[in-house]
Amino acid sequence: MSGFDPVTFEIIQNALEAVTDEMFAAQRKTSMSAIIYEVLDLGSGICDAEGEIAASGAGIPAFVGVLDKAVKRILDKHPAATIRPGDLFATNDPYWGGVTHLNDMILALPVFSDGRIVAWTANIAHWNDVGGNVPGSMSSEATEIFQEGVRVPAVKLFAAGVANEAVFDILMVNSRLPDFLRGDLWAGIAGVRIGERRILELIDKYGAACFTAALEDFMRLGERHALAGVARLPNGRYAFAEEQDDGAVYRVTVEITDDSFVVDLTDNPPQKGSSNSSREGSEISAQLAFKAVADADAPGNGGFYRPLKVLTRPGTVFHVEAPGAMGYYSEVEIRLFDLILRCLAAHIPDIVPAGNFASICGTVIGGPHPDTGRHYTIVEPQLGGWGAMKGRDGNPAIFSGFHGETYNCPAEVAEARYGLTVDELALTVAEGGDGRWRGGKGISVRYRVRADDNFLSVGYTRTRVPPWGVAGGGDGTPNFVEVLRPGKPAERYAFGTNIPLNRDDVIHLVTGVGGGYGDPRERDPLAVRRDLRDGYITPEHAEAVYGLR
């Protein structure tokens, strides 16, 4: 360690974050699918030689946590001594380091200096279609992973710099959208290669020993932040159980000591259908909750997560065993994230805001383009209302806690590209989430289909059990999807796969209002009048709930 100055460490550490941002930007800007370039359903990072995450770029926090777990699994299967410069690995299989579901492809590239691995650059992105039973590959009806698409079990995409054409070919023939897949694959390759180039420049400037020491120092910095954060939380053993939309009950116990934060998930229902999460995926939910309450601003590297332990039981929804399906893993992970926060909120006042719409609200629409006939697929999460907190109303219409620097698809882009008509993109004015500070509003979106033979697949939770209010504030409202066909009654969905749509059918997506905080009768009358003037509440509601006369 000695001999390296802290300023150099700081420059290398800042440079690592710049490198991951550049990797992220390169992949985003060269990708073919809106879910990558617009929704930013991707993540990029740099791991140390052993696969611990050292630095991560923008994008989806839930995705960054995947990369270290993937690299470690790749190293299990391919011992470091067998890896050559120019190798590039791919995995999408949750049973082979893929963590999430088959749609998410992870690429990992070992960075060599003097014949030794000094770091890994890695990224993950959601591909629109990897085969399987249904277009978009995610089916709420799948029961085994074999139904969910092509499996890439931590294999070499490039060996010593030479492309393994067989893997490319297998991927292409298994997708309903091979052109998009090829573009998105090359975007990912561009991302990890730019990362490699930048890291080699750093090593060239500062030396491999200094670079490695800077990574170690960075991990220790992360750990110090985490321990300071844990020390600020009240010690105790906190338990919570919550009923889900389907009647199942999920349970969590969080035990906080001076220097540890243990999340116990052992007492949970058996795995079922495609709403399961891998053990690593459940760890990511716990990591995100831990980060939010311990220190949201600290670097989220491997060192930061050292005080966190997660206990699971194989064969449960939070630790699926092969060949269980997991197309809708994300709804299980976000339920768990929300459950841990709710558990803490129930015992530690004001540690987090009231509950939010807390669902990815994954929405897949596809079919022939009305003007060109070319097949298109939209895969997008939705915005929704967030919970109120002491002193402030909740945010309206933002992405869930699983997304960060994520952007929705503008109506003008959707219309130019997909040929749908967007009839509405507005805030909902559903009643709920009342309180001294009220929950933020969700959204109401109407997509009108302009051609026959289109389809819709959705995976929404919080469709029955609403977002939770705190300190006497009201619960919010649930998420749901409706299909409105001319002259027919509305069809309502939470999960649905391959729902057929024809010309002039309208997809109506509605997301929840966040939970409220405190007694609505204590709300500032000026704020009530402002809500009334802005049309967020009706005069009857203002009088009945807020006592406005």
Added chain:
Amino acid sequence: MATRIGVDIGGTFTDLVYYDEETGRTVEGKVPTVPSSPDEGVVDAVRRCVPKEVIERAEFFLHGTTVGLNALLERRGAKVGLITTAGFRDVLEIRRGDRAEMYNLFWKQPEPLVPRHLRLEVDERIRADGGVHRPLDEASVRTAVAALMAEGVDSIAVCLINAYANPAHEERVAAIVRDLGFAGSMSLSHRISGEYREYERTSTTVIDAFVRARMSGYLKRLDARLRELGFRGTSLITRSGSGSMTFGEAEDRPFETIMSGPVAGAQGASEIARMLDIEAMVTADVGGTSFDTALILGGEPQILYEGVIDNMPIQTPWVDVRSIGSGGGSIAHIDVGGLMRVGPRSAGAAPGPACYGKGGTEPAMTDAAAFLGMLGPGRLASGITLDIGRAETAIAPVAAAIGQNVEATAIGILRIAASSMANAMREVSVEQGLDPRRMVLLPFGGAGPLMATLLADELGMTRIVVPPLAGNFSAWGLLGADMVQSAARTKIMDLDDAGLAAAGDVLADLFREVAARGDHAVPETVRSGRLDLRYKGQEHWLSIDVPVAGDRFALTAAEIGAAFAEEYRRSFDAVLPGVVEIVSIRASERAPLPRRGEIAAATAAPAGAEEAFDAYSFTGKARLRFRVVPRAAIGEVLDGPAIVTESTATLYLDAGWTASAGRHGELVLQRRGA
């Protein structure tokens, strides 16, 4: 080499530089900014610093101001009503749904500029291809306009879905608004931005509507006052994307000036970089209220095509300058956690730092510097005599709160300020993967030379260039701002012969639009065109500079495709096999100002004979004997520690640094042993 006057309004001081063709001299001046009425400060500076005959023969008045930006940041603009398409009332509030701080559950989303009850819908719909999906229901327009007039809005913004592809409905709405007798200003989205994405275009349109009246009133008043002083030339204001535009053009497109505040400095820095052949440079513009930093590579500032102000997107070109609220006037205080902080609140020009003796009692960064002796014996060139006793009195309560003496507290104030400025400089250099240690630091602004060696030491930089007229450098940068007009339009087509021909039609159209905006007769203009290109299927584009002949692109589709592939390979290390697609067409017209001479600066230093003075050295970690040297007296090599005085700034040359005079009036500072 036309005579010209440049005036740049900062948060604390209004800086002036004029170049007089008759004498070949460049002269500087500085007066306090009048925040309540910035034009007063400008007129005052011109009247006090520029001889009447120079005003009368000046061909150009060049101006940099943050009037529009401040109106926006402080939410002191027009009461705006927004008219939009049915179903899209909440576009401004929904934004794009992103959460800027991904791990922070308490993050607060920005308030929209227009509240919901002033966002009204009309029934109509244009399709993405420009076709009319639903005709405009004029009765719904009349209802909405009547409601907005009843609310007493000052300004109406109109942003209809897909208006970039067909402006007919927006134009009809505008006609109805006027028919109904609305007398306020109006901003139509298709005239503001021809690019798609409804939130970004609405945001830009609403920003325009919000600042329009304030900017227009300001420019009209200022121009009239200048005419009263005898000015007969052309009045120009800087654009966010570099270059300048006439006051008349700015009244019509105020949003193009919003991010222009720090641009003049970056422009001047580019000129210095080209003059001295410096490949990579970081600027440090330290004013009274804010700190601005920019990266200059190969003599050019970095231009981006979509900006963000206060979390609001704006579709306009802008020079990438990062700003933080830290400067000479920044006030030191104790936060809730008991830690000392510096800024962002500033003592401004009034009352100013305590040591100026104008009624300020709170400790500003300048007070700490004065107490430590970094400003020398205390007679500032601006005529102010520093009152060290007042500085000490102001710092004492903060010192008591953190349990330190005044000396240690003053040192802490400087270190905290330097470290936050250094972080912003890292953002433009290290975080772009570039090492500032190999770059040249260009400090300017009233307190730039004061902070120069501290900042360089923070970042491990070894070479500093202090430009001539450092204290008024932004105003000097203004003098070189060519007149520029630009426009862009989204039209998605394949890049083939037919697509390029259609893009050429759009380009010609854009040049006509740009020419129609001009309220000035310019003999010679330079036209340039760009195409935003991508592989079909992608969303993001690369903007490629394409040579123009007349009002058309001068290359074939194949040649442009090759240039795109080359740029794509340079950016992303790969080339894809797919079809290339045109996204947007950009046109720009530049009218170069006549060239001006070298910076033969006439700076009179206030002090006569050389003195010596005790001041704190950050590298020596103790008070040392500093020489006090007028800038004009520096010849070969001056060894630090020293304090170098000039008319509008004081250079603090810490121990371990040397200074020598360069060929063009600049001072070159070198860290010893580096």
